[in-house]
Amino acid sequence: MVKEEILKRAAEAVLRHDEALAKEVAARALAEGLDPVEVITEGFCAGIAEVGELFGRGDVFLPDLMLSSQAMTSGIEILKAALPQGHEQKKGTVVIGTVEGDIHDVGKGIVVSLLRANGFEVYDLGRDVPTHVFIEKALEVNADIIGTSALLTTTMSAQKTLEEELSKMGLKGRFKTMVGGAPVTQRWADKIGADAYAENAIEAVEKASQLVSAREGRAAV
Ligand code: B12
Structure with a gap:
């Protein structure tokens, strides 16, 4: 799957409150060797920004916001686990x-x-x-x-x-x-x-x- 498709599906998973899809997309992104930070910011965060706008306009409600945020968190947790764990020297x-x-x-x-x-x-x-x-x-x-x-x-x-x-x-x-x-x-x-x-x-x-x-x-x- 190409990068653009993965980023689009990550955002979709958040918009549709689809936790299973969020986890699947995150795992797929890692399997494809994508940068976890890019998938977080340009995929999952792009999705929640859109949900935030819909909420601000009154087009979706608090329960939607909560479910979207849960889906986002599930995807992000998988990607965060793939980040390097610290350095030898403390900054x-x-x-x-x-x-x-x-x-x-x-x-x-x-x-x-x-x-x-x-x-x-x-x-x-x-x-x-x-x-x-x-x-x-x-x-x-x-x-x-x-x-x-x-x-x-x-x-x-x-x-x-x-x-x-x-x-x-x-x-x-x-x-x-x-x-x-x-x-x-x-x-x-x-x-x-x-x-x-x-x-x-x-x-x-x-x-x-x-x-x-x-x-x-x-x-x-
Ligand atoms: C998800 C969400 C929720 C979730 C939060 C779940 C959670 N565990 O965090 C839930 C559903 C619980 C929620 C509740 C509420 N929410 Co809310 N929420 C959001 C939403 C859609 C996304 C926030 C988010 O996670 N963004 C994704 C992350 C990655 O982005 P970020 O937080 O901005 O972080 C990045 C940068 O800001 C920066 N950063 C963040 N922190 C720090 C710290 C430091 C030190 C640095 C340097 C950088 C940095 O780096 C981050 C990563 O790149 C926003 C919309 C928005 N545009 O922000 C509304 C929003 C913030 N919520 C809003 C509101 C009104 C509420 C509620 C009051 C709703 C209600 N009626 O109850 C409650 C408040 C509860 C409370 N007391 O806090 C409004 C705020 C409006 C305002 N003018 O203040 C927003 C803007 C929605 C809207 N358009 O109206 N919300």
């Missing part, structure tokens, strides 16, 4: 989670997998994570970066709260912060004083690497 430590009040965690999960595959030690705090928990964990594991995911316009403010809390506690320079999630933008990151924004998981790895290199550069001076 840096990241504490990450979805902010308080928000249970969207699929995108954050992809970011976690790609960071791990690229040599980062990642502490995934899950979803609906209160601000103080991010900070406590970062202190405990001496993190380089705190990453927060927010998918709702109403929960993005928690990313700002994190910046404010870090400032209050005198920890702003100690941990770099990275923000993401569908409604989050570079403009928002600049506004709240976050150190980096990434639009997708591939960019998240690039930005995390840059943040860690900048820290190392500074430490060496």
Whole structure:
């Protein structure tokens, strides 16, 4: 089966809430030697983006969203398992989670997998994570970066709260912060004083690497 056909069927599986098809397509993609990241982003994520638009327009409802997201997760899990497992040398430590009040965690999960595959030690705090928990964990594991995911316009403010809390506690320079999630933008990151924004998981790895290199550069001076 050609790549385009596999990507199209991955998106279809999500749109049709077809978990069995999602698993079959993911396994087929691996058997055909396709890049798992490409199948996640251009197949499964393309499908869920379309479902999100339909939901926004009121053309599909919450149960559809849940079933589509389940189908997407089943396919993505198979592809994530095929990603390389870490490097010999640790690149840096990241504490990450979805902010308080928000249970969207699929995108954050992809970011976690790609960071791990690229040599980062990642502490995934899950979803609906209160601000103080991010900070406590970062202190405990001496993190380089705190990453927060927010998918709702109403929960993005928690990313700002994190910046404010870090400032209050005198920890702003100690941990770099990275923000993401569908409604989050570079403009928002600049506004709240976050150190980096990434639009997708591939960019998240690039930005995390840059943040860690900048820290190392500074430490060496
Ligand atoms: C699937 C989904 C759900 C699932 C979530 C399942 C799960 N376990 O995650 C369920 C059904 C549970 C759900 C619930 C709700 N949802 Co919803 N959901 C979606 C949907 C369709 C897709 C989200 C997704 O998984 N995308 C795929 C992933 C891969 O993309 P991503 O999350 O953006 O992640 C990528 C990047 O953003 C980035 N990234 C993500 N996190 C991070 C973190 C860092 C640090 C970095 C650097 C980068 C980064 O990298 C990722 C990978 O490339 C979106 C639509 C959309 N366009 O986003 C709506 C959407 C986000 N949901 C919406 C709504 C309204 C809700 C509900 C309030 C509905 C309701 N009435 O109950 C609830 C909220 C519950 C809550 N308190 O959180 C709205 C939000 C509108 C708004 N303005 O805020 C959206 C936009 C749909 C719409 N068009 O209206 N939802």
